[in-house]
Amino acid sequence: MANFKTHIGWGAVIGVTMIVLALLYSFISGWVEIFMIFGAILVGSFLPDMDMDDGVPFQILFxxxxxxxxxxxxxxxxxDGQRDVLTLFLITGAIFIGLRFVVGEIFMRFTDHRGIWHSIPAAIFMGLVSMQIMRRISPSENDEWCVYVGIAIMIGYLGHLILDEIYASVNLSGHSLLPKRSLGSALKIYSRSKIATGIVYGGIVYLLFS
Ligand SMILES: [Zn+2]
Structure with missing residues (x-):
């Protein structure tokens, strides 16, 4: 499978290609939009490997x-007026540790590398989640813009899955062209875990209708 550097490299290539196409078809115009789309494609292109426990994407995300x-x-x-240094640090410290180590540990336990996060529904799910996050943090009322960022995440994510498939089908070091066992494990529509698959499909339905 492709490593972090390869994914970022191809993410940048996909990002530039998409920006050129978007400019040609006048979907985007300003620099801010160009950077946002490029950044979203890059993030999407490393996001699937967050299921690699202790890998770089996991560290970045959590x-x-x-x-x-x-x-x-x-x-x-x-x-809100809280000025007690000890209270401020204890509460924020506890939240940081709880998320990074407790929630992070639970996430690691329940995700298999190349499980549900390496699948087409996960790409759709993460795209929809990004749209919702953009809707919450974006100062403008421009809904179309949130949709573009979500689609950019989805494109980067799918690019990662396709790259993993290419690396699995061809041994790029040139020794053998026999497919590896991981072939077909990235571009799938469900994982071995029925619960994980159900959660992702349920999430898609919820996000589409919420
Ligand atoms: Zn991967």
């Missing part, structure tokens, strides 16, 4: 998630 949530709780408490 690192940012726990710092982001703990930081916003700190800000909320501070602007």
């Amino acid at each position: 690192g940012f998630l726990s710092i982001g949530v703990a930081g916003s709780i700190f800000y909320q408490l501070y602007s």
